Amino acid sequence: MPSKPNKQRIEHIELVFEVYSLIPTQRKITVSEIHERLASTGIKRSKRTVQRCLNILTDYLDIEKDDRTLPYSYHRRPQPGVFMGPKESVLLEFAFESLKAALPESYLPSMQGAFAPFLLMDHNQGPRIDIRYTLINQKENYDEALFDKLCLAIYYQREIRLHLNSEQTLQYVCPLGLVLESEALQLIYQFESHVCAIPLNQIQDIYISTFGFTYPKGFSLSEVITPKREPTLIAKCSNNHTRNDHEKY
Secondary structure (H helix, E strand, O other): OOOOOOHHHHHHHHHHHHHHHOOOOOOOEEHHHHHHHHHHOOOOOOHHHHHHHHHHHHHHOOEEEEOOOOOOEEEEOOOOOOOOOHHHHHHHHHHHHHHHHHOOHHHHHHHHHHHOOOOOOOOOOOOOOOOOOOOOOOHHHOOHHHHHHHHHHHHHOEEEEEEEOOOOEEEEEEEEEEEEOOOOEEEEEEEOOEEEEEEHHHEEEEEEEEEEOOOOOOOOHHHOOOOOOOOHHHHHHHOOOOOOOOOOO
16 A cells, blocks of 8 residues: 655655756856745745755756855756757747847846757857837836746746735735736736736735635636726726735735
8 A cells, every 4th residue: 555645755845846946047046046036935944955955956957066166056057959940940039039129138147048948049140130129118117026026926826915116915916927018018917806907017026925826717818908908907906905914925
């Protein structure tokens, strides 16, 4: 008869892979940075525990440790590039250059890390695609740390609490995705049965809970009405939120 799974061991394995997901390819990251990012997602562990996870990853997976200077840093070994034909390569380069036009310069290292395995262009030659318009008029208004938290919450489907510039707090929010329009990035989220949209530059901070949510069946981001076309949408959703700081957070 199979033995019951050890809950503590399972949680440790989950933590190891959570740490692994935070380690980049194009740059290096320290134990303190990983510890802070885990804390921002609601995972409270000591730096010593994070270090033990990193020791496992350097022993068994594609993680390299740079111990030449303090603090020690870690990165993933780059994987061999994926072969693509001319058409696929040009399309990916279009996507990369479009993102560069849409997002702040500080996001560039993350974008390069994401596209590195696929882009075949010779970087000494420079890009062969030129995007001659800016999708967002005020790119500098977007906070990189806030954007990082949003990406984590959307990717792992975690409930969040939004702190707005208006000093309002929106709780029990399920982040469904991002919509890029000509004037702003919009966060699309669900509260109870309502689907809402809010510009990122109206969000002051985000708290990520440990509670997951189920993505609504049949939902399509392309069908969401944003505040530009329906100004009352945010107010309708915001007024239904509770302001109590307990239960799930």
